[in-house]
Amino acid sequence: MSKPSLGIIGSGRLGTAIARQASAAGYVVRLANSRGPESLSLIVKVLLPGVIATTVDEAILQSDSIVLALPLNQYKSLPVQLLKGKIVIDAMNYWPPTEGEIPEFMNQEVTSSEYIEQYLPGARIVKTLNHVAYNELEQHSLPEASPGRRAIALAGNDADAKAKVELLINDMGFDAVDLGVLSNGRRFQPDTSLFNTRLTAQEIRST
Amino acid sequence: MELGVFSFGDVQRKVGKLGPTHESVTNLLEAIQLADEVGLDVFGVGEHHTEYFPASSPATILAAAAATTKNIKLTSAVTVLSTEDPVRVYQQFATADIVSGDRVEIIAGRGSSTESFPLFGYDLRDYDRLYAEKLELLLQINASKDGKVTWDGQFRPALNDIEIVPRPKKPMDIWLATGGNPESSIRAASLGMPITYAIIGGHVSRFAPLIDLYREASRQYDVSHADTRVAIATPGYIAEDAKDAKDTFWKSWSWTMTTLGRVRGFAAPTRQHYDSESNVDGALFAGSPEEITERIIALHKKIGHSRHIFQMDTGQLPHDKFLRSIELLGTKVAPMVREALKSE
Numbered sequence: 205m206s207k208p209s210l211g212i213i214g215s216g217r218l219g220t221a222i223a224r225q226a227s228a229a230g231y232v233v234r235l236a237n238s239r240g241p242e243s244l245s246l247i248v249k250v251l252l253p254g255v256i257a258t259t260v261d262e263a264i265l266q267s268d269s270i271v272l273a274l275p276l277n278q279y280k281s282l283p284v285q286l287l288k289g290k291i292v293i294d295a296m297n298y299w300p301p302t303e304g305e306i307p308e309f310m311n312q313e314v315t316s317s318e319y320i321e322q323y324l325p326g327a328r329i330v331k332t333l334n335h336v337a338y339n340e341l342e343q344h345s346l347p348e349a350s351p352g353r354r355a356i357a358l359a360g361n362d363a364d365a366k367a368k369v370e371l372l373i374n375d376m377g378f379d380a381v382d383l384g385v386l387s388n389g390r391r392f393q394p395d396t397s398l399f400n401t402r403l404t405a406q407e408i409r410s411t
Numbered sequence: 412m413e414l415g416v417f418s419f420g421d422v423q424r425k426v427g428k429l430g431p432t433h434e435s436v437t438n439l440l441e442a443i444q445l446a447d448e449v450g451l452d453v454f455g456v457g458e459h460h461t462e463y464f465p466a467s468s469p470a471t472i473l474a475a476a477a478a479t480t481k482n483i484k485l486t487s488a489v490t491v492l493s494t495e496d497p498v499r500v501y502q503q504f505a506t507a508d509i510v511s512g513d514r515v516e517i518i519a520g521r522g523s524s525t526e527s528f529p530l531f532g533y534d535l536r537d538y539d540r541l542y543a544e545k546l547e548l549l550l551q552i553n554a555s556k557d558g559k560v561t562w563d564g565q566f567r568p569a570l571n572d573i574e575i576v577p578r579p580k581k582p583m584d585i586w587l588a589t590g591g592n593p594e595s596s597i598r599a600a601s602l603g604m605p606i607t608y609a610i611i612g613g614h615v616s617r618f619a620p621l622i623d624l625y626r627e628a629s630r631q632y633d634v635s636h637a638d639t640r641v642a643i644a645t646p647g648y649i650a651e652d653a654k655d656a657k658d659t660f661w662k663s664w665s666w667t668m669t670t671l672g673r674v675r676g677f678a679a680p681t682r683q684h685y686d687s688e689s690n691v692d693g694a695l696f697a698g699s700p701e702e703i704t705e706r707i708i709a710l711h712k713k714i715g716h717s718r719h720i721f722q723m724d725t726g727q728l729p730h731d732k733f734l735r736s737i738e739l740l741g742t743k744v745a746p747m748v749r750e751a752l753k754s755e
């Protein structure tokens with residue numbers, strides 16, 4: 205069975221790291237930023253052979269799942285209509301020390317991904333990939349069933365979407381640990397013991 | 412291969428508390444002086460605005476050091492250009508450059524520490540646009556033949572045939588610093604700028620593809636008079652004994668990472684993690700002179716960098732140990748590296 209297609213919005217550190225891992229695992233990967241595909245041609249050629257540089261709209265239209273790997277403070281540029289019905293992997297963090305304060309995300313009651321879910325009606329949001337440093341996506345990637353394999357947590361309200369994202373995480377070289385509904389994403393946001401820590405599936409489950 | 416040191420002006424620990432920030436400035440001047448005396452090639456001062464890293468005004472420190480040193484190149488590492496006025500940055504560094512006799516450089520960064528944004532009233536949503544615009548202006552001022560600049564942009568009043576002085580005898584070297592965003596490598600190449608990769612963790616060789624990207628982009632853009640040097644900036648600390656070096660540096664490095672983690676919301680690093688990164692291909696160059704020499708040479712064989720600078724004083728490293736580490740880099744490591752690479 206051929207692998208699904210993956211569109212990545214944001215071609216910085218995280219976006220390119222995800223593109224490399226997913227592409228190596230056989231996914232058809234489309235990568236986009238705000239400046240257009242021209243600005244990505246060299247990056248794709250040298251760093252990510254096989255990955256398709258395209259526009260944000262095309263990356264969404266042509267892909268089964270979409271990763272949000274842009275700075276959270278740019279979320280308002282996302283094309284809300286196009287994301288309807290898509291599996292949307294929210295890898296963004298609300299991170300005032302690096303991106304500044306964003307008033308609508310300061311409400312501690314609602315996690316950043318729940319806010320994004322409300323902002324993108326109809327999108328099937330899965331929060332994941334946000335708690336791993338970009339360089340470790342490559343450095344810590346291991347084949348399935350390797351001893352000590354690192355795990356990545358996910359949370360979301362759409363079971364079918366989560367099942368597909370679990371496959372992606374596994375294909376990228378990590379165990380996937382479903383922590384339940386989207387609001388449980390609180391457990392692996394910045395300022396938690398899961399954020400940026402190397403843990404196995406069992407260790408994540410027992411924290 | 413140029414070797415050197417960079418610092419954010421680490422403060423000392425005094426009876427369990429952070430010591431005074433004024434002491435960090437005088438300590439820094441002493442360190443730069445020593446680095447010059449032991450024959451190191453470059454010393455960088457990085458703009459930060461915290462009680463533990465108070466080097467908020469690198470150009471001032473470099474100007475003072477310019478007057479007391481003889482040969483060493485003096486640079487910022489980095490200047491957070493996004494929240495500065497490029498005209499003022501140019502004036503201050505140009506002045507220091509003249510004092511030094513053409514030894515001052517600028518390393519311009521977007522800023523991975525962002526405390527200068529609220530401090531100077533800038534919006535982090537403009538992070539990249541600010542940097543792009545200010546970098547372009549700084550390069551234009553530096554390259555101007557007659558010292559006059561005409562320029563128009565979004566974040567600063569326009570300049571209409573305005574003279575920007577003083578003018579050093581030749582333009583200063585201005586480097587772009589990046590922490591690994593591939594677009595920054597392309598930006599440096601497109602502007603014909605030399606590049607400094609700041610590597611704070613993980614494997615150093617993960618930067619090899621980015622350096623390939625920079626070099627490939629430099630060939631494609633083919634900017635006239637482009638300077639395509641590649642420099643590496645990493646944490647590093649040297650003591651006679653390898654174990655002593657690793658144990659001492661662990662204390663300061665873990666303090667810094669724990670403090671940074673508290674600000675940025677990640678957990679404190681473990682010793683196991685530190686050990687895995689302070690060997691072979693790791694980003695932490697803590698060890699004996701022989702070990703550090705070997706690792707610099709091995710890295711040079713992989714990526715062909717022409718400069719490697721080390722951040723030694725973080726997390727209240729005792730000042731005498733900082734000085735000793737500088738001395739060992741200059742008197743032990745540098746001669747061995749030069750000897751090994753002399754045929755190049």
Ligand SMILES: NC(=O)c1ccc[n+]([C@@H]2O[C@H](COP(=O)([O-])OP(=O)(O)OC[C@H]3O[C@@H](n4cnc5c(N)ncnc54)[C@H](OP(=O)(O)O)[C@@H]3O)[C@@H](O)[C@H]2O)c1
Nearest residue numbers: 214215216217218237238274276278281296297334337338
């Ligand atoms: N770095 C990590 O290790 C890491 C790990 C986990 C999660 N994250 C999260 O991932 C996100 C990105 O972080 P990063 O470190 O990868 O940042 P980065 O290196 O600065 O990259 C950000 C990317 O987003 C693009 N971008 C900016 N505005 C955009 C817009 N309106 N539409 C489309 N693309 C846009 C930028 O390119 P253009 O400006 O050219 O458009 C750039 O390619 C953040 O939310 C961060 O919290 C990062």
